[in-house]
Amino acid sequence: MKVLRRRQHLWRYLFVFAALALLLTGCGDPRLNSLDPSGPAGRVQLSLIQLSFWIMFGVLTVVTIIYVYVLVRFRERPGQNEIPKQVEGNTKLEILWTVIPIVLLAVLAVPTVSTTFSLSKKSPQGQAIEVKVVGHQYWWEFIYPQYGFRTSQELHIPVGKKVHFEVTSTDVIHAFWVPNLGGKVDAIPGKKNYMWLQADKPGRYAGKCAELCGASHALMDFTVIAQTQQDFDKWVKAQQHPQSMATNKTLEQGKKLVAQNCIGCHAVRGAGFRYEGKKGPELTGFGQRTTIAGFLPHDEKHLQAWLKNPQAFKPGARMPKIGYLDDQEMKALTQYLMSLK
Ligand code: HEC
Numbered sequence: 001m002k003v004l005r006r007r008q009h010l011w012r013y014l015f016v017f018a019a020l021a022l023l024l025t026g027c028g029d030p031r032l033n034s035l036d037p038s039g040p041a042g043r044v045q046l047s048l049i050q051l052s053f054w055i056m057f058g059v060l061t062v063v064t065i066i067y068v069y070v071l072v073r074f075r076e077r078p079g080q081n082e083i084p085k086q087v088e089g090n091t092k093l094e095i096l097w098t099v100i101p102i103v104l105l106a107v108l109a110v111p112t113v114s115t116t117f118s119l120s121k122k123s124p125q126g127q128a129i130e131v132k133v134v135g136h137q138y139w140w141e142f143i144y145p146q147y148g149f150r151t152s153q154e155l156h157i158p159v160g161k162k163v164h165f166e167v168t169s170t171d172v173i174h175a176f177w178v179p180n181l182g183g184k185v186d187a188i189p190g191k192k193n194y195m196w197l198q199a200d201k202p203g204r205y206a207g208k209c210a211e212l213c214g215a216s217h218a219l220m221d222f223t224v225i226a227q228t229q230q231d232f233d234k235w236v237k238a239q240q241h242p243q244s245m246a247t248n249k250t251l252e253q254g255k256k257l258v259a260q261n262c263i264g265c266h267a268v269r270g271a272g273f274r275y276e277g278k279k280g281p282e283l284t285g286f287g288q289r290t291t292i293a294g295f296l297p298h299d300e301k302h303l304q305a306w307l308k309n310p311q312a313f314k315p316g317a318r319m320p321k322i323g324y325l326d327d328q329e330m331k332a333l334t335q336y337l338m339s340l341k
């Protein structure tokens with residue numbers, strides 16, 4: 001009877017372990033998987049993860065085997081009454097278990113340190129594409145100093161080329177992370193950190209803030225759009241020559257509303273506004289984007305909902321509710337924003 005009950009307990013434990021194992025495999029989004037990298041920086045980081053994994057696995061195996069062996073070999077046997085002989089101090093053993101960890105740590109440290117430094121190299125002047133990454137609560141700003149413009153939420157890069165990043169923040173500590181390509185690099189106010197990334201093939205790669213930074217930390221998403229050199233050059237040209245002029249009455253009204261309500265925080269280049277706000281994301285070319293605020297679907301319905309109540313989507317977002325415009329004004333405003341190229 002007792003044995004039966006024990007068996008049942010065992011099954012229950014096994015079930016819990018199986019459930020935990022399933023959970024820990026992270027059966028989630030492949031775009032957030034850093035174990036399947038799509039670029040050289042990510043691959044180097046993966047090899048470091050594997051190196052430390054196998055070293056730790058080896059240590060764990062050896063220690064477990066010794067542990068189990070000792071438990072079985074030296075267990076108390078029936079009829080054995082006296083305490084076994086106590087042994088203290090064994091120079092050979094002590095040297096052995098001091099030297100082995102030192103060797104293991106050295107094997108781990110040398111590639112880790114050298115890789116970390118090679119990944120965080122500053123851009124060699126003028127040779128590579130440079131992007132300044134600025135973290136804000138709760139959005140990302142990408143400045144292209146060589147091309148003379150800035151964007152937000154969507155980071156365009158050409159494939160097969162090293163793109164060098166200078167990462168910083170304006171408020172609290174964030175971390176810049178593109179799981180499929182590499183990362184994470186802390187974005188620290190008043191400090192610049194460096195990193196490079198490279199994408200093998202065109203595509204969209206998910207980006208995340210990887211440092212708890214406030215209420216909407218989990219929503220501080222961005223997208224890396226890797227393009228062929230040709231498409232990237234086209235995008236750069238479009239950014240340098242934005243089409244932000246209104247072409248009909250409704251758009252004209254929308255543009256006016258932007259000038260009156262939004263330009264204190266947002267910039268729209270090419271519209272002839274006298275001021276360019278830097279407190280919020282750049283809206284130049286907004287109509288060509290694929291997300292709103294980094295994660296919402298890019299359509300007029302979501303845009304209106306966002307404008308009426310940004311905090312409903314991103315708690316703590318530093319944009320005021322635009323609740324005072326009537327339906328017609330709202331329509332003109334969103335149409336104008338969607339017309340920006
Ligand atoms: C007080 C400053 C401020 C004002 C005024 C303001 N915004 Fe914003 N806006 C922000 C900030 C900050 C964000 C970023 C919010 C976030 O994602 O955390 C933002 C985000 C946005 C976004 C999403 C941007 C993106 O990159 O996806 C849109 C669109 C937008 N604002 C439109 C407007 C419009 C239109 C107006 C005027 C009717 C306006 N905003 C007025 C500060 C402002």
Ligand SMILES: [Cu+2]
Nearest residue numbers: 174209213220
């Ligand atoms: Cu953040």
